[in-house]
Amino acid sequence: MASETFTSVAQTLLTGEMICETVYPNEYQFLQNDINTDQIEKFLAQIDRGLACTQDGRAYYCAFLDVEESGAKTAIRQVFREVAQDLEPLLRWMRFVREANAMGQPVESGMLVKQSELLQAVESSPAKYHELNELTKSGLFKSSAKNSSAKIDQILGKLKDKGYLVVQDTSGALFRATGLWSYLYDVLEFIRANEHLESDDDGNDQPELF
Template identity: 30%
Template sequence: MNTQCTRLLLEGEYICDVRYPTEYEVLQDPAEQESVDSWLAGLNMRLARLGGDGAFFMAPLVVTALDQGRLRRELLDFRDVYGPAVVMLDLIRQADSLGLVLSPGEYIPLFELESAVANSGTLEMLLRSKLAVIHDGNPRNSVRENLRRLLMHLAKDGYVYLASKETETYRVTGKVEQLYAVLQFLSENKVIPDTEVDETEVDDPDLIDLANADEDPL
């Protein structure tokens, strides 16, 4: 069993072919998956995956009423739990000159993002209107500094990582698909965040996996 894989899983990481290509390749082996899964079972956890070829992550071994309740709370608190990432990723996506759809593996160069925002009054105003959700965002900062903090915030949440320190280029990770899965659930169930989740049956095991992936098993 690969100890680096188990360490990353215990830290709540999403092991994808973008962020952790070596560990991702290791986990492609069915025998390794079985070994890791057996080890996690001792912690009442298991190896889960985003779709058929997405990132690997750690999820509860058995979905309990407590897990369902926690998911409902997270969806009710959508604006606090997922909202900031949605807002920041959407701002990047609206920088048309970058041509990004924000799929795993795409690169986000800070310089190009700054140029796109600085050359668009609409985007610059949008950035300023969203500073409250960006960690350490400040209207006194330059556009570049606020965008740097935006990307650092997304990196802290695991949706991107710093691929090149020299060029300040970030790369979208496989974890972004977790966010998309939550948004899809809300859309398909016609849920209005913060208001209707308590009346919506939340029994999708895959979605419960996603909401509990970062739960500390110890």
Template identity: 35%
Template sequence: MFKQVAEALLSGHFICPTAYPDAYDYLSQPANADKIDAFLKPLDRTLLSLDGEVYYAAYTVVDDSNRGPIREAFAEVRSQLRPVVEWMDMVMTALGQDMPIRARDEIRMTQLLNAIEHEPSLSEQLNRLTQLTLFKTSKTAISEQLSWVLQKLEQSGYLVKPNPQGSLYLATGKIDYLHRIIAFLNDAEALELDKHAANAEDVEQQELFL
């Protein structure tokens, strides 16, 4: 199991109970987590965990040897940010939820499809989603569009489908990682606002952020 876990982490995968249950159980044992972390250290990486729900490998050093892969990983997350957030917003509205999707949440395509088909604004939102790069498709039927979006989310690691023949999807730990990125960006924006607010000569620029 050590080899499989190490390879998955080095490939950029997020290990959680829904996507990689066996690997997650392995890392949940402190002794195993320590072994993996010791293996990653000479590679300028470390094992990180988000509230014990998801494990991933993060770089500890940024230099010419890894700057390219880091940029690629960041570019991938950045390109997925808007489409996935808009999809989560659509799901919250369709299912009448107050909280955004988190790891281990269940999403049933049949339930989601029924809600979207009976609400024109949700159908329009789904259609807009399929114009974004991550979900782009020429499909026009609502059921086909929704199926396509869920497939792309599965391929991108945000969802898993326990039964290939079923309609149930489970959110993975990568969703929680995305929430952490959003929080980081929000904090960075707040810091930027504070910096401008402190500069009385920069009021016009401050207003642009507001």
């Protein structure tokens, strides 16, 4: 069983997927054991890759050990471009969710996202209604839907397609956030600390995203 999980972990990482408790619970638990992570790291090192983890410890991913490796910088920049093009709508949605839930909780890996809670917030607040309409006018969450319920459904569907949420019930009204949110927070922190993402002088000793 352990060898099967090892294989699953290695294959998942090498395909560029992130391992978190929401999407890959068995693989995530496997990586909670230091002996297992050491084995994975030794395996990846043979192909000049490493095992990286988000700052909150909720997601693992495959990383380049050497950013000077051929194609490494291009791949890393591509990942950041993909995140950057969706960054503004994602940030607006994060604020929308934080303000909509009773605890004022920010979106994080493992959090339950309820369609009904979001809809209730919109229906009880003209400000949230306006915010939802603005959010769906363009970009990632652009929608031609006429009512709030359909707009929220489309947003949640887009986030599911992007890997930020997974469905938790048969009705499609309950979702759980994945480790991609943890990675997004790390990217935001990186952006804050580094103003010149396009500079060639950005090598460091830390592993970068595969």
